Amino acid sequence: MKFDVAIIGGGLAGLTAGLSLQKRGLSTVIISAGQNAMHFSSGAFELLSRTPDGMPVDSPLEDIPLLPGDHPYSKIGLPRLTALIDQVPQLFASAGIKLQGHALRNSFRITPTGTLKRAWLALEDVALLPTVETSVGRKVLLVNLAGYPDFFTSFIAEGLEARGSSVRICSLKLPEMETLRTSPSEMRSVNIARVMDTAWKSVVDGVKLHLRGEDTVILPQVFGLKDESVLSLVRGSIPANVLFVGTMPPSVPGIRAQMKQKAAYENAGGTTLMGDTAVSAVLDGGRVVSLRTRNLGDHPVEAGQFILATGGFFSKGLSSTPSRVYETLFSLDVDYDADRNNWYAYDFFTPQPYLDFGVKTDNSFRAVRDGEAIENLRVIGSILGGAHSFKLGCGGGVAILSALAVAEDLSNELK
Ligand SMILES: Cc1cc2nc3c(=O)[nH]c(=O)nc-3n(C[C@H](O)[C@H](O)[C@H](O)COP(=O)(O)OP(=O)(O)OC[C@H]3O[C@@H](n4cnc5c(N)ncnc54)[C@H](O)[C@@H]3O)c2cc1C
Structure with a gap:
Protein backbone atom coordinates (compact mmCIF):
# COMPACT_ATOMS: atom_id res chain seq x y z
CA MET A 1 0.00 0.00 0.00
CA LEU A 99 -19.15 24.31 16.27
CA GLN A 100 -20.28 27.09 18.58
CA GLY A 101 -18.22 29.70 20.38
CA HIS A 102 -15.93 32.53 19.37
CA ALA A 103 -12.98 31.52 17.19
CA LEU A 104 -10.63 34.13 18.66
CA ARG A 105 -11.80 34.36 22.27
CA ASN A 106 -12.69 32.05 25.12
CA SER A 107 -16.24 31.32 26.19
CA PHE A 108 -17.12 29.39 29.37
CA ARG A 109 -18.49 25.86 29.57
CA ILE A 110 -20.43 24.43 32.48
CA THR A 111 -18.43 21.45 33.77
CA PRO A 112 -19.94 18.20 35.13
CA THR A 113 -19.32 19.59 38.63
CA GLY A 114 -21.21 22.83 38.02
CA THR A 115 -18.17 25.11 37.78
CA LEU A 116 -17.24 27.20 34.73
CA LYS A 117 -14.17 26.51 32.62
CA ARG A 118 -12.73 28.49 29.72
CA ALA A 119 -13.39 26.89 26.36
CA TRP A 120 -12.70 27.88 22.76
CA LEU A 121 -14.93 26.20 20.15
CA ALA A 122 -17.40 23.57 21.28
CA LEU A 123 -19.75 20.97 19.87
CA GLU A 124 -23.43 21.81 19.66
CA ASP A 125 -24.48 20.03 22.87
CA VAL A 126 -22.04 21.74 25.21
CA ALA A 127 -23.52 24.35 27.57
CA LEU A 128 -21.41 27.36 26.63
CA LEU A 129 -21.76 30.85 28.12
CA PRO A 130 -20.26 33.85 26.25
CA THR A 131 -18.89 35.50 29.41
CA VAL A 132 -18.26 34.46 32.98
CA GLU A 133 -20.99 36.87 34.13
CA THR A 134 -23.69 35.39 31.84
CA SER A 135 -26.52 33.91 33.88
CA VAL A 136 -27.36 30.26 33.21
CA GLY A 137 -30.98 31.05 34.00
CA ARG A 138 -33.02 32.59 36.79
CA LYS A 139 -35.00 29.42 37.52
CA VAL A 140 -33.43 26.15 36.42
CA LEU A 141 -34.94 22.66 36.23
CA LEU A 142 -32.07 20.16 36.45
CA VAL A 143 -33.15 16.81 35.07
CA ASN A 144 -31.53 13.41 35.55
CA LEU A 145 -32.68 9.99 34.37
CA ALA A 146 -33.55 7.53 37.15
CA GLY A 147 -30.81 4.92 37.61
CA TYR A 148 -28.09 6.93 35.85
CA PRO A 149 -25.22 7.51 38.31
CA ASP A 150 -22.82 9.54 36.13
CA PHE A 151 -24.61 12.90 36.09
CA PHE A 152 -23.88 14.79 39.32
CA THR A 153 -26.98 16.91 39.82
CA SER A 154 -26.14 18.01 43.40
CA PHE A 155 -22.72 19.35 42.36
CA ILE A 156 -24.18 21.11 39.33
CA ALA A 157 -27.00 22.61 41.41
CA GLU A 158 -24.53 23.84 44.03
CA GLY A 159 -22.35 25.43 41.33
CA LEU A 160 -25.30 27.15 39.65
CA GLU A 161 -26.84 28.34 42.91
CA ALA A 162 -23.51 29.93 43.83
CA ARG A 163 -23.91 31.90 40.59
CA GLY A 164 -27.39 33.12 41.46
CA SER A 165 -29.71 30.59 39.81
CA SER A 166 -32.51 28.95 41.72
CA VAL A 167 -32.31 25.22 40.90
CA ARG A 168 -34.83 22.40 41.27
CA ILE A 169 -33.72 18.81 40.61
CA CYS A 170 -35.99 16.10 39.21
CA SER A 171 -35.47 12.55 38.04
CA LEU A 172 -37.33 10.93 35.14
CA LYS A 173 -38.13 7.23 35.20
CA LEU A 174 -38.20 5.99 31.61
CA PRO A 175 -39.52 2.58 30.55
CA GLU A 176 -37.00 2.66 27.67
CA MET A 177 -34.12 2.57 30.17
CA GLU A 178 -35.36 -0.39 32.16
CA THR A 179 -33.92 -2.95 29.73
CA LEU A 180 -30.56 -1.18 29.45
CA ARG A 181 -28.98 -2.27 32.71
CA THR A 182 -26.79 -5.34 32.32
CA SER A 183 -25.21 -5.19 35.80
CA PRO A 184 -25.86 -3.16 38.98
CA SER A 185 -22.99 -0.76 38.17
CA GLU A 186 -23.33 -0.64 34.39
CA MET A 187 -25.28 2.37 33.11
CA ARG A 188 -23.11 4.54 30.92
CA SER A 189 -23.89 7.68 28.90
CA VAL A 190 -23.40 5.82 25.62
CA ASN A 191 -25.78 2.98 26.59
CA ILE A 192 -28.46 5.59 27.30
CA ALA A 193 -27.65 7.59 24.17
CA ARG A 194 -28.26 4.50 22.03
CA VAL A 195 -31.96 4.50 22.97
CA MET A 196 -32.38 8.29 22.98
CA ASP A 197 -32.74 8.58 19.20
CA THR A 198 -36.33 7.49 19.86
CA ALA A 199 -36.76 7.76 23.65
CA TRP A 200 -36.13 11.53 23.57
CA LYS A 201 -39.89 12.00 23.22
CA SER A 202 -40.48 10.39 26.63
CA VAL A 203 -37.87 12.73 28.11
CA VAL A 204 -39.62 15.75 26.62
CA ASP A 205 -43.00 14.56 27.96
CA GLY A 206 -41.50 13.97 31.42
CA VAL A 207 -39.81 17.37 31.50
CA LYS A 208 -43.04 19.12 30.51
CA LEU A 209 -44.84 17.43 33.42
CA HIS A 210 -42.17 18.64 35.88
CA LEU A 211 -41.86 22.23 34.60
CA ARG A 212 -43.10 24.87 37.07
CA GLY A 213 -42.29 28.06 35.20
CA GLU A 214 -38.53 27.44 34.96
CA ASP A 215 -36.82 29.43 32.20
CA THR A 216 -33.98 26.92 31.77
CA VAL A 217 -33.85 23.11 31.62
CA ILE A 218 -30.57 21.24 32.01
CA LEU A 219 -30.25 17.69 30.68
CA PRO A 220 -27.28 15.29 30.62
CA GLN A 221 -25.30 14.99 27.35
CA VAL A 222 -26.88 11.70 26.29
CA PHE A 223 -28.69 12.77 23.11
CA GLY A 224 -27.91 12.65 19.40
CA LEU A 225 -25.19 9.99 19.41
CA LYS A 226 -25.98 9.01 15.83
CA ASP A 227 -28.74 11.43 14.90
CA GLU A 228 -27.73 14.98 15.81
CA SER A 229 -31.16 16.33 14.82
CA VAL A 230 -32.44 14.92 18.13
CA LEU A 231 -30.69 17.83 19.86
CA SER A 232 -32.81 20.44 18.08
CA LEU A 233 -35.93 18.29 18.43
CA VAL A 234 -35.46 18.21 22.21
CA ARG A 235 -34.67 21.94 22.29
CA GLY A 236 -37.67 22.79 20.12
CA SER A 237 -40.14 20.67 22.11
CA ILE A 238 -39.43 22.04 25.60
CA PRO A 239 -40.81 25.52 26.36
CA ALA A 240 -37.60 26.76 28.05
CA ASN A 241 -33.95 27.31 27.20
CA VAL A 242 -32.45 23.79 27.04
CA LEU A 243 -28.79 23.23 27.96
CA PHE A 244 -26.89 19.94 27.79
CA VAL A 245 -24.23 19.48 30.46
CA GLY A 246 -21.38 16.94 30.55
CA THR A 247 -21.57 13.58 32.25
CA MET A 248 -18.74 11.35 33.38
CA PRO A 249 -17.01 9.71 30.38
CA PRO A 250 -17.53 8.29 27.84
CA SER A 251 -18.41 11.51 26.05
CA VAL A 252 -21.43 11.32 23.75
CA PRO A 253 -20.56 14.57 21.90
CA GLY A 254 -16.90 13.51 21.58
C1 LIG B 1 -9.10 11.92 28.99
C2 LIG B 1 -8.78 13.17 28.24
C3 LIG B 1 -9.74 14.15 28.09
C4 LIG B 1 -9.44 15.33 27.38
N1 LIG B 1 -10.41 16.29 27.24
C5 LIG B 1 -10.14 17.41 26.54
C6 LIG B 1 -11.15 18.41 26.33
O1 LIG B 1 -12.27 18.28 26.79
N2 LIG B 1 -10.82 19.49 25.59
C7 LIG B 1 -9.57 19.68 25.06
O2 LIG B 1 -9.32 20.68 24.39
N3 LIG B 1 -8.61 18.75 25.25
C8 LIG B 1 -8.86 17.64 25.96
N4 LIG B 1 -7.86 16.69 26.16
C9 LIG B 1 -6.56 16.93 25.56
C10 LIG B 1 -6.45 16.03 24.30
O3 LIG B 1 -5.22 15.43 24.41
C11 LIG B 1 -6.64 16.76 22.98
O4 LIG B 1 -7.75 17.58 23.01
C12 LIG B 1 -6.79 15.88 21.74
O5 LIG B 1 -8.05 15.21 21.67
C13 LIG B 1 -5.65 14.93 21.58
O6 LIG B 1 -5.74 14.40 20.29
P1 LIG B 1 -4.57 13.57 19.61
O7 LIG B 1 -5.10 13.17 18.28
O8 LIG B 1 -3.29 14.31 19.69
O9 LIG B 1 -4.33 12.27 20.54
P2 LIG B 1 -5.31 11.10 20.98
O10 LIG B 1 -6.70 11.55 21.06
O11 LIG B 1 -4.70 10.54 22.21
O12 LIG B 1 -5.23 10.04 19.78
C14 LIG B 1 -4.11 9.26 19.53
C15 LIG B 1 -4.54 8.01 18.78
O13 LIG B 1 -3.36 7.32 18.33
C16 LIG B 1 -3.56 5.93 18.49
N5 LIG B 1 -2.23 5.27 18.55
C17 LIG B 1 -1.27 5.34 19.51
N6 LIG B 1 -0.20 4.59 19.16
C18 LIG B 1 -0.49 4.04 17.95
C19 LIG B 1 0.21 3.16 17.07
N7 LIG B 1 1.45 2.72 17.33
N8 LIG B 1 -0.39 2.78 15.92
C20 LIG B 1 -1.62 3.22 15.61
N9 LIG B 1 -2.34 4.06 16.41
C21 LIG B 1 -1.78 4.45 17.56
C22 LIG B 1 -4.34 5.83 19.80
O14 LIG B 1 -4.99 4.58 19.91
C23 LIG B 1 -5.31 6.99 19.64
O15 LIG B 1 -6.46 6.59 18.96
C24 LIG B 1 -8.14 15.53 26.84
C25 LIG B 1 -7.17 14.52 27.01
C26 LIG B 1 -7.48 13.36 27.71
C27 LIG B 1 -6.40 12.33 27.87
Missing part, protein backbone atom coordinates in the same frame (compact mmCIF):
# COMPACT_ATOMS: atom_id res chain seq x y z
CA LYS A 2 1.51 3.33 -1.06
CA PHE A 3 0.21 6.80 -0.16
CA ASP A 4 1.33 10.42 -0.31
CA VAL A 5 1.01 10.64 3.47
CA ALA A 6 0.63 7.96 6.16
CA ILE A 7 -0.81 9.18 9.47
CA ILE A 8 -0.27 7.16 12.63
CA GLY A 9 -3.09 7.83 15.12
CA GLY A 10 -6.74 8.61 14.39
CA GLY A 11 -7.62 10.97 17.23
CA LEU A 12 -8.53 14.63 16.84
CA ALA A 13 -5.11 15.53 15.40
CA GLY A 14 -4.79 12.58 12.98
CA LEU A 15 -8.33 12.88 11.63
CA THR A 16 -8.10 16.67 11.26
CA ALA A 17 -4.84 16.34 9.32
CA GLY A 18 -6.23 13.48 7.22
CA LEU A 19 -9.39 15.35 6.26
CA SER A 20 -7.49 18.52 5.43
CA LEU A 21 -4.95 16.59 3.29
CA GLN A 22 -7.65 14.65 1.41
CA LYS A 23 -9.45 17.91 0.66
CA ARG A 24 -6.18 19.24 -0.73
CA GLY A 25 -6.04 16.32 -3.16
CA LEU A 26 -3.44 14.08 -1.47
CA SER A 27 -3.85 10.35 -0.90
CA THR A 28 -3.60 9.40 2.77
CA VAL A 29 -4.02 6.50 5.15
CA ILE A 30 -4.78 6.67 8.88
CA ILE A 31 -3.61 3.76 11.03
CA SER A 32 -5.26 3.93 14.43
CA ALA A 33 -5.08 1.53 17.33
CA GLY A 34 -8.26 2.34 19.20
CA GLN A 35 -10.01 4.79 21.48
CA ASN A 36 -8.70 8.31 21.73
CA ALA A 37 -8.98 11.35 24.00
CA MET A 38 -12.11 12.67 22.22
CA HIS A 39 -14.04 9.67 23.54
CA PHE A 40 -13.44 11.02 27.04
CA SER A 41 -13.47 14.75 26.35
CA SER A 42 -15.79 17.59 27.31
CA GLY A 43 -16.83 18.23 23.72
CA ALA A 44 -15.24 21.69 24.00
CA PHE A 45 -11.82 22.44 22.54
CA GLU A 46 -9.36 24.48 24.53
CA LEU A 47 -7.23 27.06 22.70
CA LEU A 48 -5.51 28.51 25.76
CA SER A 49 -7.69 28.20 28.82
CA ARG A 50 -5.19 29.06 31.48
CA THR A 51 -3.05 32.15 31.71
CA PRO A 52 0.71 31.64 31.39
CA ASP A 53 2.48 32.25 34.72
CA GLY A 54 2.05 35.81 35.91
CA MET A 55 0.37 37.14 32.77
CA PRO A 56 -2.96 38.81 33.56
CA VAL A 57 -4.98 38.73 30.33
CA ASP A 58 -8.51 38.19 29.07
CA SER A 59 -7.94 37.21 25.49
CA PRO A 60 -6.08 33.95 24.94
CA LEU A 61 -4.72 34.95 21.56
CA GLU A 62 -2.97 37.92 23.10
CA ASP A 63 -1.08 35.48 25.31
CA ILE A 64 0.32 33.50 22.45
CA PRO A 65 3.37 35.71 21.72
CA LEU A 66 4.23 35.27 25.40
CA LEU A 67 4.43 31.49 25.18
CA PRO A 68 7.87 29.84 25.08
CA GLY A 69 9.47 29.48 21.64
CA ASP A 70 9.09 25.70 21.65
CA HIS A 71 5.30 25.90 22.18
CA PRO A 72 3.52 24.66 19.02
CA TYR A 73 1.61 27.97 18.72
CA SER A 74 4.88 29.90 18.80
CA LYS A 75 6.30 27.62 16.10
CA ILE A 76 3.29 28.37 13.90
CA GLY A 77 3.42 32.11 14.67
CA LEU A 78 0.51 34.40 15.49
CA PRO A 79 -0.51 35.66 11.99
CA ARG A 80 -0.55 32.13 10.53
CA LEU A 81 -2.25 30.75 13.61
CA THR A 82 -5.07 33.28 13.19
CA ALA A 83 -5.46 32.26 9.54
CA LEU A 84 -5.59 28.56 10.51
CA ILE A 85 -8.14 29.26 13.24
CA ASP A 86 -10.34 30.82 10.55
CA GLN A 87 -10.38 27.48 8.68
CA VAL A 88 -11.55 25.44 11.68
CA PRO A 89 -15.36 26.04 11.72
CA GLN A 90 -15.59 25.43 7.96
CA LEU A 91 -13.50 22.25 8.00
CA PHE A 92 -15.60 20.81 10.83
CA ALA A 93 -18.84 21.95 9.13
CA SER A 94 -17.74 20.03 6.03
CA ALA A 95 -17.74 16.93 8.26
CA GLY A 96 -21.25 17.79 9.49
CA ILE A 97 -19.93 19.06 12.84
CA LYS A 98 -21.41 22.37 13.90
CA ILE A 255 -17.75 10.09 20.15
CA ARG A 256 -20.28 11.55 17.72
CA ALA A 257 -17.76 14.14 16.49
CA GLN A 258 -15.14 11.43 15.96
CA MET A 259 -17.56 9.22 14.02
CA LYS A 260 -18.41 12.20 11.81
CA GLN A 261 -14.78 13.14 11.27
CA LYS A 262 -13.96 9.56 10.31
CA ALA A 263 -16.93 9.33 7.93
CA ALA A 264 -16.02 12.67 6.30
CA TYR A 265 -12.40 11.53 5.93
CA GLU A 266 -13.46 8.29 4.25
CA ASN A 267 -15.98 10.12 2.03
CA ALA A 268 -13.15 12.39 0.92
CA GLY A 269 -11.29 9.25 -0.24
CA GLY A 270 -9.12 8.61 2.83
CA THR A 271 -8.18 5.05 3.83
CA THR A 272 -8.58 4.00 7.46
CA LEU A 273 -6.88 1.06 9.12
CA MET A 274 -8.89 1.26 12.35
CA GLY A 275 -8.06 -1.17 15.12
CA ASP A 276 -4.58 -1.63 13.66
CA THR A 277 -1.32 -0.60 15.32
CA ALA A 278 1.89 0.60 13.69
CA VAL A 279 4.49 -1.64 15.34
CA SER A 280 7.75 -0.70 13.61
CA ALA A 281 9.20 1.61 10.99
CA VAL A 282 11.92 1.24 8.37
CA LEU A 283 14.19 4.27 7.96
CA ASP A 284 16.79 4.83 5.26
CA GLY A 285 19.11 7.83 4.88
CA GLY A 286 17.30 9.91 7.50
CA ARG A 287 13.87 9.26 5.95
CA VAL A 288 11.02 6.99 6.92
CA VAL A 289 10.36 4.50 4.13
CA SER A 290 7.58 2.30 5.47
CA LEU A 291 5.63 1.10 8.48
CA ARG A 292 4.68 -2.36 9.58
CA THR A 293 1.36 -2.80 11.27
CA ARG A 294 0.07 -5.57 13.50
CA ASN A 295 -2.72 -6.60 11.10
CA LEU A 296 -0.93 -6.21 7.77
CA GLY A 297 2.13 -8.19 8.85
CA ASP A 298 4.53 -8.47 5.93
CA HIS A 299 2.67 -5.93 3.78
CA PRO A 300 4.24 -2.58 4.66
CA VAL A 301 2.49 0.78 4.48
CA GLU A 302 4.64 3.00 2.26
CA ALA A 303 4.38 6.77 1.86
CA GLY A 304 6.42 9.79 0.88
CA GLN A 305 5.56 11.61 4.11
CA PHE A 306 4.55 10.40 7.57
CA ILE A 307 2.69 12.08 10.41
CA LEU A 308 2.93 10.87 14.00
CA ALA A 309 -0.31 11.64 15.89
CA THR A 310 -0.24 8.91 18.52
CA GLY A 311 -1.16 11.05 21.55
CA GLY A 312 0.58 11.13 24.92
CA PHE A 313 0.71 8.57 27.74
CA PHE A 314 -3.08 8.19 27.61
CA SER A 315 -2.96 6.74 24.09
CA LYS A 316 0.46 5.06 24.43
CA GLY A 317 2.27 7.43 22.08
CA LEU A 318 4.58 7.98 25.04
CA SER A 319 5.58 5.49 27.68
CA SER A 320 8.12 5.25 30.50
CA THR A 321 10.35 3.02 32.57
CA PRO A 322 11.20 4.09 36.14
CA SER A 323 14.13 6.10 34.76
CA ARG A 324 13.22 7.14 31.21
CA VAL A 325 10.35 8.56 29.17
CA TYR A 326 10.28 7.36 25.57
CA GLU A 327 8.32 7.64 22.34
CA THR A 328 6.99 4.21 21.52
CA LEU A 329 7.33 3.82 17.73
CA PHE A 330 10.43 5.66 16.44
CA SER A 331 12.39 6.23 19.71
CA LEU A 332 12.27 9.98 19.03
CA ASP A 333 13.89 12.52 21.35
CA VAL A 334 11.53 13.37 24.19
CA ASP A 335 11.46 16.55 26.23
CA TYR A 336 11.22 15.47 29.88
CA ASP A 337 12.85 16.11 33.22
CA ALA A 338 15.84 13.83 33.83
CA ASP A 339 15.09 13.84 37.57
CA ARG A 340 12.26 11.41 38.16
CA ASN A 341 11.27 13.23 41.35
CA ASN A 342 10.12 16.11 39.17
CA TRP A 343 7.79 13.99 37.03
CA TYR A 344 4.84 14.34 39.34
CA ALA A 345 3.45 16.68 41.98
CA TYR A 346 2.46 15.26 45.36
CA ASP A 347 -0.70 17.36 45.38
CA PHE A 348 -3.01 15.29 43.18
CA PHE A 349 -5.02 18.36 42.17
CA THR A 350 -2.16 20.48 40.80
CA PRO A 351 -1.03 20.10 37.15
CA GLN A 352 1.13 16.99 36.93
CA PRO A 353 4.45 17.74 35.16
CA TYR A 354 4.62 14.37 33.38
CA LEU A 355 1.47 15.26 31.43
CA ASP A 356 3.44 17.99 29.70
CA PHE A 357 6.28 15.78 28.43
CA GLY A 358 6.42 15.31 24.65
CA VAL A 359 8.41 14.69 21.50
CA LYS A 360 10.95 17.27 20.32
CA THR A 361 10.51 18.77 16.85
CA ASP A 362 12.05 21.47 14.71
CA ASN A 363 10.05 24.59 13.85
CA SER A 364 8.20 22.77 11.05
CA PHE A 365 7.12 19.95 13.42
CA ARG A 366 9.69 17.53 11.96
CA ALA A 367 10.47 14.83 14.51
CA VAL A 368 13.93 14.86 16.07
CA ARG A 369 15.91 11.69 16.79
CA ASP A 370 19.41 11.72 18.27
CA GLY A 371 19.42 15.48 17.75
CA GLU A 372 18.69 15.28 13.99
CA ALA A 373 15.39 16.12 12.31
CA ILE A 374 13.81 13.27 10.33
CA GLU A 375 13.02 14.91 7.03
CA ASN A 376 9.70 13.27 6.22
CA LEU A 377 8.22 12.63 9.70
CA ARG A 378 6.03 15.37 11.23
CA VAL A 379 4.56 15.28 14.73
CA ILE A 380 1.16 16.73 15.66
CA GLY A 381 -1.29 16.74 18.58
CA SER A 382 -0.86 15.86 22.20
CA ILE A 383 2.39 13.93 21.71
CA LEU A 384 4.13 17.24 20.88
CA GLY A 385 6.62 18.55 23.39
CA GLY A 386 6.64 22.14 24.57
CA ALA A 387 2.85 22.44 24.52
CA HIS A 388 2.28 22.19 28.29
CA SER A 389 -1.28 21.36 27.29
CA PHE A 390 -2.26 20.31 30.77
CA LYS A 391 -0.83 23.40 32.45
CA LEU A 392 -2.05 25.89 29.85
CA GLY A 393 -5.29 24.16 28.83
CA CYS A 394 -4.58 24.06 25.10
CA GLY A 395 -5.00 20.35 24.22
CA GLY A 396 -7.70 20.58 21.54
CA GLY A 397 -6.23 23.77 20.08
CA VAL A 398 -2.77 22.22 19.74
CA ALA A 399 -4.25 19.05 18.20
CA ILE A 400 -6.30 20.91 15.58
CA LEU A 401 -3.90 23.74 14.75
CA SER A 402 -0.71 21.66 14.56
CA ALA A 403 -2.63 19.27 12.28
CA LEU A 404 -3.75 22.10 9.99
CA ALA A 405 -0.29 23.69 9.90
CA VAL A 406 1.36 20.39 8.95
CA ALA A 407 -1.35 19.55 6.38
CA GLU A 408 -0.86 22.94 4.73
CA ASP A 409 2.95 22.56 4.69
CA LEU A 410 2.84 19.03 3.27
CA SER A 411 0.36 19.93 0.59
CA ASN A 412 2.54 22.91 -0.46
CA GLU A 413 5.62 20.68 -0.53
CA LEU A 414 4.03 17.78 -2.39
CA LYS A 415 2.28 19.76 -5.09
